[in-house]
Amino acid sequence: PLEGDSSVEGDPGGVGTSDPHRRDVDDGIRVLARQILVAINRFEVFREWRDLILVDVSARSGGEDSDGDGHRNAGDANQFPSIEDGAILLARFYLTADDLIRLGTLDGFEADISIRIEELGGQLRDRLEQRRIESSASAANDCNGGSETAMTYPLLVVFEEMRSFFTDLEQGSPGEIDGEKEVETLAGWQAQTKFVGNASNYYDYRNSLLDQVLSTGKGIPISLSVLYAAIVNRATGIVLEGIGLPGHFILAPSSSTAATSNDLAPVFVDPFHGGKVLSLENCRHIVQRFGISWDEQMLRHVKNAEVWSRMVRNLANCHMIDLRSFDPNDDNRSVEEERVMFATKIMNGILHLASDDILRLSDADLARQHALYRQFC
DSSP states (O other): OOSSOSOOTTOTTSTTOOOHHHHHHHHHHHHHHHHHHHHHHHHHHHHHHHHHHHHHHHHHTTTTTTTSSSOOOTTOGGGSOOHHHHHHHHHHTTOOHHHHHHHOSTHHHHHHHHHHHHHHHHHHHHHHHHHHHHHHHHHHHTTOOOOOOSSSSOHHHHHHHHTTTBOSOBTTBOOEETTEEOOOOSTTOOOSOOBEEOGGGTTOGGGGOHHHHHHHSEEOHHHHHHHHHHHHHHHHOOOEEEEOOTTOOEEEEOHHHHHTOSOOSOOEEEGGGTTEEEOHHHHHHHHHTTTOOOOGGGGOEEOHHHHHHHHHHHHHHHHHHHHHTOOTTOTTHHHHHHHHHHHHHHHHHHHHHHOGGGGGOOHHHHHHHHHHHGGGO
16 A cells, blocks of 8 residues: 555554564655656656647648648647647646545546536536527517527637636736726626636746646636636637737637637737737737837747647746745745755656657657656656
8 A cells, every 4th residue: 555554453464563674664665656656657748748749740730830820720720639738738747646546547637627627618608508599589589680600609709708717806806907907896707616817926836737727716827828728619619729928828719710700800818817808909018018029920829839838838937936935044944845855856857848859759768768757756
């Protein structure tokens, strides 16, 4: 057993013996077993991460991006790995031995997150369907004979309903973006979970992990964007893609989605600020407040592999901040040392994920490299 009391009543093999040497051996084996369990999981993450990025890169090099603008062409948007796939793998890298023992299998983690996203997607789908029914009834009563024809669910309607899941209110205080105060309140919002940007503790590494975002309801722009896009895709099939503005991360409909929408002007959405719908002018304002000159190329859609690499770099930055903030004179020195040790060990692994070298390694190469890395598990 990896957990629990090692003493077993009536154990003829001596597992429950009072012999201190035997207890030390048992404890050592137990510690080693837990390290190996973590190492196996992280090796699998390395391997699956490499394969996932190769699939994403290969799919995009197959001609669907012939216009060269970074957009997915119509009809091909759903042939790519989902935007949440890499984020789930990245979160799985952080699982402890206790987490893995509780889950029982490596597939259990992905399944749990997928189910939770599917549940949120189901809630959104129910809201959209109810709205469609009410809209159809109203149109029939008015004898207009009109109905929603451009898409099953118009894009702006989807964004409006997603405000039921994302809020710009943290700790009861209204948020602010582009100089505008949010006027919406929580009144009437029916979703049980409200996701919000964690502005008060922005550099907590857990803000970047999808399982933690689902549990705490808090994240940073890129993790909230991944979750937002995943929920919308599960509910409607609409594909949203990331846009990495300087200092911020937002979403925009893929070219195939935009092509079937009635909206003539470009439209963007900001999950970190409650799912606020942004115009081109809003995006320009976000960039300019960082003192950066505007460039239309800043609206280039970010490939999934780039989204995941950006998440890795964010995590590395959070851990580096932890290392720099270490105070050896802190009253809770043991807690501080444990935090620094964790940051050091985890950084060694996730930086491998951000390296292009991982794409060129075979399984055997990964195994040899991981054998060196295992000492940090």
